[in-house]
Amino acid sequence: MKTFDVYPINDITITHAKGTRVWDINNTEYMDLYGGHAVISIGHTHPHWVKRIENQLHQIAFYSNSIRIPLQDELAAKLGEVSGKKDFDLFLCNSGAEANENALKLASFHTGRKKIVAFTKAFHGRTSLAVAATDNPNIVAPVNETDNISFLPFNDIEALEAHFSKEGHEIAAVIVEGIQGVGGINVASNAFLQAIRKQCDDFGAVYIADSVQCGYGRSGKFFSHDFAGVDADIYSMAKGMGNGFPIGGIIISPKIKAKHFMLGTTFGGNHLACAAALAVLEVIEQESLMQNAEKIGNYLQSALKAIPEISGVRGYGLMIGFDVPDSHKNLKKDLLFKHRIFTGEAKPNVIRLLPSLALTMEDASSFIDALKSAIAQYQQ
Numbered sequence: 044m045k046t047f048d049v050y051p052i053n054d055i056t057i058t059h060a061k062g063t064r065v066w067d068i069n070n071t072e073y074m075d076l077y078g079g080h081a082v083i084s085i086g087h088t089h090p091h092w093v094k095r096i097e098n099q100l101h102q103i104a105f106y107s108n109s110i111r112i113p114l115q116d117e118l119a120a121k122l123g124e125v126s127g128k129k130d131f132d133l134f135l136c137n138s139g140a141e142a143n144e145n146a147l148k149l150a151s152f153h154t155g156r157k158k159i160v161a162f163t164k165a166f167h168g169r170t171s172l173a174v175a176a177t178d179n180p181n182i183v184a185p186v187n188e189t190d191n192i193s194f195l196p197f198n199d200i201e202a203l204e205a206h207f208s209k210e211g212h213e214i215a216a217v218i219v220e221g222i223q224g225v226g227g228i229n230v231a232s233n234a235f236l237q238a239i240r241k242q243c244d245d246f247g248a249v250y251i252a253d254s255v256q257c258g259y260g261r262s263g264k265f266f267s268h269d270f271a272g273v274d275a276d277i278y279s280m281a282k283g284m285g286n287g288f289p290i291g292g293i294i295i296s297p298k299i300k301a302k303h304f305m306l307g308t309t310f311g312g313n314h315l316a317c318a319a320a321l322a323v324l325e326v327i328e329q330e331s332l333m334q335n336a337e338k339i340g341n342y343l344q345s346a347l348k349a350i351p352e353i354s355g356v357r358g359y360g361l362m363i364g365f366d367v368p369d370s371h372k373n374l375k376k377d378l379l380f381k382h383r384i385f386t387g388e389a390k391p392n393v394i395r396l397l398p399s400l401a402l403t404m405e406d407a408s409s410f411i412d413a414l415k416s417a418i419a420q421y422q423q
């Protein structure tokens with residue numbers, strides 16, 4: 044048997060990692076400013092995370108949700124504390140798509156409605172409803188197609204209000220990323236998120252904040268939606284939550300009430316995943332990683348803005364994007380293969396930075412030097 048070939052990959056095999064560094068089979072060192080797609084939140088193989096998972100492995104790794112799992116209560120309490128959403132409830136699952144599936148399903152149960160509003164360039168995952176709410180026809184299979192989703196232009200308040208005034212009473216939920224990730228680091232304006240809050244309130248719809256990529260402290264606030272000063276009704280989370288250990292979840296406003304069996308999962312919230320997620324929150328708190336993300340992110344954005352060859356520097360904290368001209372379209376590959384730095388990309392010609400929230404000033408500044416020298420090669 045071989046693996047199903049669904050990804051174009053770089054010909055690199057990583058064997059070990061620490062903090063913001065990874066090493067390949069030849070022991071070549073790379074700086075990781077991609078974080079395995081925004082997943083590495085506290086740094087690769089963080090000692091506290093390793094220890095907590097290791098200790099848990101010796102106790103119990105898994106049992107089903109048919110028994111009490113106090114680690115889930117511990118995680119919910121800690122998450123409430125660190126996120127500031129103390130009165131929300133937590134439902135645990137295993138990935139970002141699954142978190143969004145549960146969020147959309149819950150919104151539909153709660154409202155008794157079917158219609159969903161999503162936005163241009165949105166990415167919410169690859170499973171049935173999540174992919175239907177994703178603005179990329181290439182990854183939507185015929186069986187995923189549905190008339191229940193409307194795509195409205197991102198950051199367009201007028202279009203949002205017009206749509207609600209037409210069919211607001213049929214809308215179950217609006218799902219929106221606070222900062223679109225796969226779409227190319229597009230920041231939702233505060234006014235736009237406030238307008239979503241208002242329309243949802245006026246028409247009894249559920250505001251779902253997809254925080255799978257932009258959440259968990261990456262923006263410098265726990266949820267990037269917090270910049271708008273509004274609370275969503277459901278926040279979906281995954282990537283940074285386990286620092287690489289697979290775990291996802293949604294937190295749910297107290298106005299949405301649980302009923303037995305409306306949601307469920309076999310693996311979600313297992314002992315090992317909870318231990319990993321607790322370790323992440325403990326490190327975020329102990330090492331002030333949200334503050335670090337804000338500080339290093341501000342430095343990176345101002346240094347990037349001073350480089351004339353690149354444009355459109357945007358984002359919050361350590362979720363940063365910028366545009367490179369078509370003449371520099373190999374820049375990401377050059378950074379990887381000549382300068383040994385992993386970055387992310389989005390089409391067309393957008394470079395994304397999604398490093399660990401523990402990125403140091405020294406590493407940030409050596410990235411800027413490497414970027415300048417990579418760009419200088421195009422001038423020759």
Ligand SMILES: Cc1ncc(COP(=O)(O)O)c(C=O)c1O
Binds near residue numbers: 140141220224225256
């Ligand atoms: C905003 C957002 N939502 C959902 C997902 C899907 O997460 P997963 O790949 O864990 O299913 C992603 C993944 O990139 C994402 O960026």
